[in-house]
Amino acid sequence: MKCAYYPGCSLESSSAAYDVSVREVADMLRIELLEIDDWNCCGATEYFSQDELTAAAVVARNLALVDPELDQLVAPCAACYLNLKKTDHLMAENPKLGEKVNQALAAGGLHHRPGRIRVRHLLDVIHTDVGEAAVRDKVVRPLSGVRVAPYYGCQVVRPFTDFDNPEYPMKLDELFTWLGAEVVDYPAKAYCCGGHMTQISESQAFELIRRLLQCAASRNADLIACMCPMCQLNLDAYQGQVNSHFRSDFRLPIVFFTQLVGVAFGIEAKRLGFGKEIVPAETVIRDRLGLPELSSVPQT
Amino acid sequence: MAERVGIYVCHCGSNIAGTVDVEDVVRWAGENIEDVAVSRDYKFMCSSLGQQIIEEDIKTQGLSRVVVAACSPLLHEKTFRRACASAGLNPYLFQMANIREQVSWVTADKAAATQKAKLSVVAAAQRSKHQQPLQPSHVSVNPATLVVGGGIAGIQATLELADAGYHVYLVEREPSIGGHMAQFDKTFPTLDCSACILTPKMSEVGQHEHVTLLTYSELEEVSGSVGNFKVKVRKRARHVKEDACNGCGVCSQKCPKKLIDDAFEAGFGQRKAIYTPFPQAVPRTPVIDTDACVWFQRQKCRVCEKLCPAGAIDFEQQDQIVELEVGNIILATGWKFFDCTKLPQYGYRRLPNVYTAMEFERMCNAAGPTGGKIVLRDGKTEPESVAIIHCVGSRDSQHHSYCSNVCCMAALKFGHLVLEKTHADVYSFYIDLRTSHKDYEEFYQRLLGEGMHFVRGKVAEVTNADRMPLETGKLVVQAEDTLLGKQRRVPVDMVILMGALEPQADATEVGRTCGIACGAAGWFTERHPKLDPVATMTDGIFVAGVCQGPKDIPASVAQGAAAAARVAGMIAKGTVTIEPITASVDEEKCSGCRICNALCPYSAIEFDEEKTVSRVNLALCKGCGTCVAACPAGAITGAHFTDDQILAEIEGALWDARPSGNEHPAAPALVQCTVDSG
Numbered sequence: 001m002k003c004a005y006y007p008g009c010s011l012e013s014s015s016a017a018y019d020v021s022v023r024e025v026a027d028m029l030r031i032e033l034l035e036i037d038d039w040n041c042c043g044a045t046e047y048f049s050q051d052e053l054t055a056a057a058v059v060a061r062n063l064a065l066v067d068p069e070l071d072q073l074v075a076p077c078a079a080c081y082l083n084l085k086k087t088d089h090l091m092a093e094n095p096k097l098g099e100k101v102n103q104a105l106a107a108g109g110l111h112h113r114p115g116r117i118r119v120r121h122l123l124d125v126i127h128t129d130v131g132e133a134a135v136r137d138k139v140v141r142p143l144s145g146v147r148v149a150p151y152y153g154c155q156v157v158r159p160f161t162d163f164d165n166p167e168y169p170m171k172l173d174e175l176f177t178w179l180g181a182e183v184v185d186y187p188a189k190a191y192c193c194g195g196h197m198t199q200i201s202e203s204q205a206f207e208l209i210r211r212l213l214q215c216a217a218s219r220n221a222d223l224i225a226c227m228c229p230m231c232q233l234n235l236d237a238y239q240g241q242v243n244s245h246f247r248s249d250f251r252l253p254i255v256f257f258t259q260l261v262g263v264a265f266g267i268e269a270k271r272l273g274f275g276k277e278i279v280p281a282e283t284v285i286r287d288r289l290g291l292p293e294l295s296s297v298p299q300t
Numbered sequence: 301m302a303e304r305v306g307i308y309v310c311h312c313g314s315n316i317a318g319t320v321d322v323e324d325v326v327r328w329a330g331e332n333i334e335d336v337a338v339s340r341d342y343k344f345m346c347s348s349l350g351q352q353i354i355e356e357d358i359k360t361q362g363l364s365r366v367v368v369a370a371c372s373p374l375l376h377e378k379t380f381r382r383a384c385a386s387a388g389l390n391p392y393l394f395q396m397a398n399i400r401e402q403v404s405w406v407t408a409d410k411a412a413a414t415q416k417a418k419l420s421v422v423a424a425a426q427r428s429k430h431q432q433p434l435q436p437s438h439v440s441v442n443p444a445t446l447v448v449g450g451g452i453a454g455i456q457a458t459l460e461l462a463d464a465g466y467h468v469y470l471v472e473r474e475p476s477i478g479g480h481m482a483q484f485d486k487t488f489p490t491l492d493c494s495a496c497i498l499t500p501k502m503s504e505v506g507q508h509e510h511v512t513l514l515t516y517s518e519l520e521e522v523s524g525s526v527g528n529f530k531v532k533v534r535k536r537a538r539h540v541k542e543d544a545c546n547g548c549g550v551c552s553q554k555c556p557k558k559l560i561d562d563a564f565e566a567g568f569g570q571r572k573a574i575y576t577p578f579p580q581a582v583p584r585t586p587v588i589d590t591d592a593c594v595w596f597q598r599q600k601c602r603v604c605e606k607l608c609p610a611g612a613i614d615f616e617q618q619d620q621i622v623e624l625e626v627g628n629i630i631l632a633t634g635w636k637f638f639d640c641t642k643l644p645q646y647g648y649r650r651l652p653n654v655y656t657a658m659e660f661e662r663m664c665n666a667a668g669p670t671g672g673k674i675v676l677r678d679g680k681t682e683p684e685s686v687a688i689i690h691c692v693g694s695r696d697s698q699h700h701s702y703c704s705n706v707c708c709m710a711a712l713k714f715g716h717l718v719l720e721k722t723h724a725d726v727y728s729f730y731i732d733l734r735t736s737h738k739d740y741e742e743f744y745q746r747l748l749g750e751g752m753h754f755v756r757g758k759v760a761e762v763t764n765a766d767r768m769p770l771e772t773g774k775l776v777v778q779a780e781d782t783l784l785g786k787q788r789r790v791p792v793d794m795v796i797l798m799g800a801l802e803p804q805a806d807a808t809e810v811g812r813t814c815g816i817a818c819g820a821a822g823w824f825t826e827r828h829p830k831l832d833p834v835a836t837m838t839d840g841i842f843v844a845g846v847c848q849g850p851k852d853i854p855a856s857v858a859q860g861a862a863a864a865a866r867v868a869g870m871i872a873k874g875t876v877t878i879e880p881i882t883a884s885v886d887e888e889k890c891s892g893c894r895i896c897n898a899l900c901p902y903s904a905i906e907f908d909e910e911k912t913v914s915r916v917n918l919a920l921c922k923g924c925g926t927c928v929a930a931c932p933a934g935a936i937t938g939a940h941f942t943d944d945q946i947l948a949e950i951e952g953a954l955w956d957a958r959p960s961g962n963e964h965p966a967a968p969a970l971v972q973c974t975v976d977s978g
Contacts, residue, residue, distance in 0.1 A: 167761070168644035187765035215765045218772075 001129060003072040003120070005033035006062060008080035009041050010229035015077070017273025018229055021258035022076045022122060024272060028138055028265050029130050033074060036065050042083040045195060052090075056097065057104040059087040064110035066117055076122045076258070078155040078228035085119040085160055088112075121156050123227055123257070124163050127171045135178045140266035142180025146288045148260065149186040149221035150176055151212065153231040157190055166190070172227065172257060179264040188215040193231040198238055206245045209234050213242065213250045222284045223253040225260055232256060236278050253281035263289065303429050304337035306363040307421060308354060310345035310370035312400055317343075319404040321414040325369070328418050333425050337361050346376045351383040358387035365428040369397040369421045390433030392880065392940055397424035415956075423952035430944040434880035439919055441527040442627035443871045446471065448519050448810070451479020452853055453845025454632030455501050456860030457867075462510035464868050469624050470505065471533050472515045474563065476581035478502055479634050483564060485664035485672075486717065487853060488709040489743035495667075499580045506582040514622065516587055522629065522814050525919035526840030527876045531624045537617040539588040540574075544612035547584030551604035551613065552576065559592050566637070566658035569669030574604050574613075579667060588613075628840045628867040631824060632860060633810060635846040638693035638700075638799035645761040646692065646797055652677040653775060654762060654795045657710060664717050674721050676794060683724045683793035687777045688714055689759045690730040693800035700800050702821055705850040707798035708734040712743055714796055715752040727753045727790055729779050737852065755790070756783050762795050801850045814841050815903060815920075823849045834863040838902075839876065839919075842866060881923035881940045887913045889935035896927035896936065 011019035026033045039062050047055035063084060066073055075081040091098035092114035102111050126135065150172035158166045169190055176183045191212060197205035212235060216224050226232040236254040243250055254277060262272040269285055285291050307329045311317035322341045330339035338357050342350050345368055357363055366389065368380050373396040381391035397420040403413050443466050447454045450472030458468045470477065481487075482502075484494035505511055514533055521532040540551075555572035564577040571577070573592040576584060594601040595615060605613040637658050640648035647654045653676050655663070666672035675682055688711045694704040708730065715726045733754070735744045748754075757779035766772045767789070774791035781788045803822035804810070811818050816836040817825045824843045827835040834842050842863040845856040870876060885896075885905075892912035897905045904920035905927060907913075916927070916936075928938040 165644055168650070187763050191765075211765070211767050214767065218766070 001030070001072075001125075002032045002034060002070060003074040003125065004066040004070045004117070005035045006039055006042075006073060006075040006080055006084065007035065008075060008077040008229075010077055010233075014233060015229035015256070017259060017276040018076055018232070018256040019273075021256055021262050021272040024267050025126075025258045025261045025265065026122075028262075028267070029126065029134065031074075031125060031130070034067065034070065036062060036067075036073075039065060042080045044079050044083070048083070048086075053097065053100055053104075055083075056087045056090055057101045059083050060091065060101045060105060060112045061108065061110060063088060063117055064105050064112040071117055072125075073117050073119050074122050074125055075119065076227070077230075078121070078153055079230060081119060081121045082155040082160075088114050088117065088119060089160075121163065121227070123156070123172060123175065126261075127175055132174075132178050135175065139179055139264045141264055141289065143176070143260060143264050143289065144180050144182070146181045146260075146284065147184050147220060147222045148176050148181045149184045149216040149219065149224045150189055150257070151186065151193075151216075151224045151226050151231060151235075152190050153226065153228045154190065154192050156227060172225070175257070176225070176260070179261060181260070181264075184216065184219045184221045186216060186219065186221070188212050193228075193234040195230055195234075198234060202241075203245070205234070206238070206242050209238055210242050210246055210248065213239065213252055214248070216252055217250055221252065222288060223255055223281060225255055225257040227257050232277075239279050251279060253277060253279050253284055255281050263291070303335050303364045304362055305333070305335050305365040305367060305425050305428060306338040306354065306357050306361065307333070307336055307340070307425060308345055308350075308366070308368045308370075309339075309341040309399070309417075309421065310350070310368065311341060311343045312345075312371060312404075313343065316370070316400050316404045316417075319408065319410055319413045320399060320417045321410065322417075324414055325399075325417050325421060329421050329425070333422050335429065336425065337363060345370050346379050351379065354380065354383050355387035358384065358389050363389065364393065365425075365431065366394045367397060367421065367424045367428055368394070369399045369417065369424065371400040372398050372402075392434040393428065393431050395424045395428040395431065397421050419953050419955055422955050423949045426952035427945050427949035430942065430948050431940065434939055436880050437878045437918060438875040439525075439527040439878060440875055441870050441873070442529075442625055443467065444469065444624070444626045445867050445871075446529070446531055446624060446626040446629045447632060448629065449479070449632035449634055449845070449847065450474075450477030450505075450513075450515065451632060451634045451845060451856070452481045452498065452501075453634070453847075453856040453860035454479070454630070455498075455505055456857045457630050457632060457844055457864040458505055458511055459501060459508070460861050460864035461868060462505075462508045464864075465510065466868065466871055467510050467512070469512045469514060469531075469533075469626065471517050471519055472513075473518055474577060475516045475538070475575075475585075475587040476502075476577050476583070477505060477513070477515060478578070478580075478582070481853065482578060482580070483566065483658065483665075484661050485666075485668075486713060488713045489739045491713070491716070495580060499582075502580065502582040513583065515583060517622075519810065519813060520621070525917060526838075527627050527870075527919070529626050529629060529840065531626060531629070533622045533624060535620040535622050537619050538585060539590070539614055539617045540585050541612045541614050541617070542583065542585045544610045545585045545608075546610050546612075547576075547586075548609065549576070549586075550607050550609065552586060554603050554607050556601065556603065557592055557594050559589075565662050565669060566656065568655075568659040568662045585612075588615075628842065628870060629814060630842045630844055630860075630863045630867065631810065631814060631816075631847055632844045632863075633804055633807065633847045635801045635850070636804055638802055640692055640797050640799050642699060643692060643797075645763075646689065646759070646795070647762045647764075647775070648797060651762065651764055651775060651795075653683075653793060654797065657707070657714070657796060657798050660714060660796045664714075664721075672721075674718060674724075681793075682722050683718075685725045685727070685790075685792040686718050686794045686796065687727045687729060687759075687762075687775070687790060687792040688796045688798065689762070689777070690728065690798050691758065691800075692797040693802075695731060696800075700802065700821065702800075702850065703734065704798075704801040705734070706801070706852045708732075709740055709743065709852065711796075711798050712747045712752070715747050716750060719750050719752065724793070725753065727755055727777070727792065729755050729757060729759045729777065731756070731758055737854065755779060755781050755788060757781050757788070801846060803847070807847065814838065816841050816843070821849075823847065834859050834866060840870075878919055879923070881938075882918045882921040883916045883923065883925070883927050883936050883938050884918075885914050885916055886935045886937065887911065887915075889933050890914055891933055891935075893932065895930055895932065899926050899930050901926065 157169045164171045194205035194208035259272045326341045385391045399417040447470045517535045524530045551574045557573035561571040574588045576586045590596040662668040693699040759779045771791045777790045815838045826833045844859040844863040890913040925938045928936045
């Protein structure tokens with residue numbers, strides 16, 4: 001199947017591991033991801049709280065740039081996914097706003113008709129369109145013995161509830177079962193990671209991060225699998241500071257779910273961005289899965 | 301011979317006369333309308349004196365038609381028809397013109413109002429000349445009644461009618477009557493043992509000479525109309541002969557197949573494949589669940605048959621269709637409990653010690669799966685703290701927006717039982733505390749005194765994701781305490797979910813079978829929510845109990861009794877009057893296309909397969925006119941709303957646009973009149 005692809009800024013930089021693993025996995029699953037030509041930043045969480053019209057116009061430009069032959073748009077980043085979906089929804093629900101947005105787009109020779117494109121998260125495409133049988137079929141190295149805590153974060157499951165249950169989603173859990181992993185019952189799976197609170201109010205953010213790590217650790221998870229660059233960054237990059245702040249001793253690798261999918265599909269760990277994470281996933285990959293040690297990969 | 305029309309214009313005090321120049325209308329009518337014998341005004345036409353004027357004129361002036369220009373016919377059409385009838389004039393030769401709600405109450409413009417009043421009068425007068433005398437018909441009322449649903453409301457209705465000497469067929473889908481009340485432990489606010497107050501009534505029903513009890517049965521088909529319904533009931537095969545079984549219970553004891561009882565034990569306890577749902581079941585005869593029974597599934601066993609001392613087991617037994625004739629039907633089909641897995645944040649079926657209210661009732665019940673002990677899922681540990689969450693699925697825009705009425709009181713009752721039987725702390729998490737009926741507020745005060753804790757806040761989640769040591773191993777209930785203005789995390793051992801009451805899964809189908817509708821929330825629609833809560837828009841079909849809307853036991857009993865009283869009244873009267881404003885099919889003109897059959901909102905049109913013509917059932921027809929308008933052959937006439945009558949009324953209303961010569965009348969005058977006054 002063919003989908004328009006919106007990587008978003010994070011996937012080009014701090015979350016490069018997500019981007020490479022997404023492309024490898026999509027390739028394996030015959031999902032053709034066609035990157036939007038000349039896409040721009042989605043504005044993340046800040047812009048919409050400043051000026052709705054401008055924020056919507058900035059996002060809508062990406063929607064307008066989608067190839068007219070394609071009607072599905074995949075975004076692996078949860079924030080990008082939500083912004084794209086939200087903007088399309090806003091333009092449909094509020095025709096006046098939609099008109100103004102299109103006026104802005106017209107200045108660049110563009111136009112977006114709300115509802116033309118279905119904005120999907122990659123997990124949705126894998127779970128719904130590819131499906132269990134096809135995924136199981138591709139598994140050459142079942143993730144047996146790996147205890148995964150599937151972490152959804154908020155933006156993929158709320159406020160739009162068409163993909164999975166907003167309070168207790170299960171689709172990532174199910175995907176990991178298909179890959180043969182031991183899925184940890186992770187009740188904090190849809191709790192907020194704090195998002196940009198790490199910039200605004202560190203101590204608040206630390207507690208939000210701590211409770212996620214603690215819930216996974218207390219259930220003996222080997223690692224936490226994320227579907228959002230922000231979540232991954234918060235849990236991984238701030239793990240050290242959380243430890244100093246709380247005198248805790250978390251050592252949980254935080255990876256992107258597609259990296260584990262890739263491992264299960266037999267793709268080399270190197271090609272899946274392993275080694276870019278701060279709390280190293282190496283021991284888990286090596287010990288639990290019996291894979292050769294990762295040669296040192298320079299951190300970006 | 302020309303008609304003699306009497307025109308009466310009411311002042312209605314100043315309601316009409318304040319805006320409409322009543323005397324001018326009277327004078328104008330007398331001068332301009334043909335065939336007017338009398339034209340009068342009076343302050344209050346609906347008063348006895350007003351009616352007397354009409355009656356006198358009918359007799360002395362030989363009036364053959366009467367028109368009253370006054371308020372809405374919804375209020376006084378009956379009054380004036382009665383007046384005409386008592387003076388010897390057929391009541392359907394009367395017509396009412398509404399010059400209040402449609403004229404004086406919608407404009408302050410006196411000139412426009414007076415003009416429109418004149419037009420209303422002449423429209424009514426012209427119509428009346430085409431009206432024909434009509435006779436209502438009468439049907440007899442079969443004194444037998446069908447009650448569907450053997451819960452407390454149905455039981456009450458049954459006993460009231462049966463005690464009055466009228467026969468009742470009580471149909472119940474479960475193997476025993478008793479409904480949900482049989483599952484409860486204690487009832488609020490008296491803390492009476494539910495079974496103790498219910499079972500005497502159940503026994504009475506079971507033994508009553510005027511009751512035919514059809515349990516494990518389903519209502520299949522209803523036809524006919526008020527006074528004369530034909531009903532088909534499917535008596536499902538119990539595979540136990542009712543007259544042979546003596547209720548000894550050996551069969552259930554020895555049955556090797558155990559399974560979870562989703563019905564009576566609310567999924568908390570178990571039963572056997574051959575079972576009676578509870579010890580006090582009426583009738584006592586057990587039932588074989590063929591989906592679970594080892595013989596029906598795998599052709600092995602038949603232990604019950606071998607051991608039954610009365611030889612009552614009958615594996616060959618078949619369903620039976622019972623045909624009944626009744627005069628009235630009372631639906632008391634009750635409710636089902638909300639599926640709490642729809643709120644996954646509360647952890648039902650995921651976190652072991654989260655219970656539904658129904659499971660907890662069974663836990664408290666001495667005859668229940670734990671012998672009345674309040675313990676955790678391990679079957680032995682007593683909880684040290686219990687949280688009760690109100691409004692699970694109720695007052696919720698994602699599920700049911702209504703309040704389920706009984707849960708606040710039930711939550712207080714549970715609090716009391718926990719405090720009485722254990723040393724646990726009890727926390728109620730509520731939005732509001734609805735304790736409005738007799739002795740209910742006092743019950744709340746009692747619980748305050750007993751030390752129950754109350755947190756006003758809708759629970760965000762119940763989780764085992766402990767954040768600190770004192771939460772480890774507990775269920776944490778997180779809610780915003782809106783009176784404190786703070787988030788609270790309360791670690792407890794057990795959580796009880798006060799789930800919503802919902803209409804039965806097949807309520808819409810049952811309604812359709814009987815020809816009644818359900819409202820938006822799924823409850824049966826009553827005739828009037830305030831003034832007629834037990835009748836429905838279909839004559840002869842009544843509703844009682846929670847199937848009409850969530851309510852407690854006293855209200856259900858009251859409605860059961862109310863429905864029975866209505867039925868008893870009809871039986872005592874013996875006949876039902878059918879208004880003659882009905883449609884009729886001219887069989888010569890009918891081509892048998894059957895377009896009218898599907899369009900009738902009251903399913904009142906039958907098709908005669910032999911003659912291939914449609915025929916209107918006069919008892920069901922409400923005279924709406926849909927079929928009259930739809931018939932492509934013009935074969936249907938609506939009595940009292942014939943084409944002639946309607947056209948005459950329109951012509952009258954277009955009085956101002958009457959052609960002076962031979963031109964077609966146009967409508968601008970009338971339109972102008974209404975635009976100016978609007």
